[in-house]
Amino acid sequence: IVQFVVEKDGKLTDIKILRDLGFGTGKEAIRVLNSSPKWKPGIQNGRPVRVLYNLPISIVTGG
Numbered sequence: 001i002v003q004f005v006v007e008k009d010g011k012l013t014d015i016k017i018l019r020d021l022g023f024g025t026g027k028e029a030i031r032v033l034n035s036s037p038k039w040k041p042g043i044q045n046g047r048p049v050r051v052l053y054n055l056p057i058s059i060v061t062g063g
Contacts, residue, residue: 002029002055008048010038021059029057 001018015033020026042051 002033002057004033004053004055006039006041006051006053008041008050010041012036012039018054025059 002015003018004015005013007013012033015030017026017029041048043049
């Protein structure tokens, strides 16, 4: 599970791994989120607001 904040401008900040499977998966999740395009911020009363997300990530390994 990864936690992060989507800022008013769509940038991701405060990215944290809440549950790491090990084997570099947490670092890779952070890398992918840091390289992702801007997200859409929350909207409250017609204005953009910061939103805290807890995002479960599924990892499929080939083997």
